[in-house]
Amino acid sequence: MSIKKKLGMGMATAALGLSLIGGGTYAYFSDTAEATGSFTNGTLDLGINKTTIVDISNLKPGDYMFRDFQLSNDGSLDMKQVLLNSSYEVIDANKDNGTEDFGDHIMVEYLYKVEGKENVVFRKTLSELKNNPIEVLKNVxxxxKQIKFTVQFKFLDNGEDQNKFQGDSLKLKWNFEAKQKDGEAR
Structure with a gap:
């Protein structure tokens, strides 16, 4: 055998030996395990049984009215609080109200029933409620279901001339906003 063949054979043998040693270092036992998870969000769903709470015409100073409605938590999450956001628009029929706001003359006495007893939540004029959220419920x-509310509206008779409000109308919008309870370790 020539020296070239011996060298070639030696290199081939060395390469085969190295590949067997290298291949052997990658041989091992293995196993796998799989875990999964899921996240499902709850729902916050405040229900109300009426879309129109009050619709009165031919109102005069001293008139008052009671109206009932119900709120409910129709969702799967507890509510931390329910806020009332109140807004309104006055349509001045005679354009003679000047700087006076008809909302200053409509008093809201907001009552809700708890176990057969009526508790006053607040007593404010519509102008005091406007753009001033107020808490009406907590921890719902x-x-x-069926959290019953009674609200009294009254056109205040201030004993003065209120003729400037004749023919005026007020469009009231109440938006109830539910807030979730704070997050917690689970």
């Missing part, structure tokens, strides 16, 4: 559990 998921699935709580």
């Amino acid at each position: 559990p998921a699935g709580k």
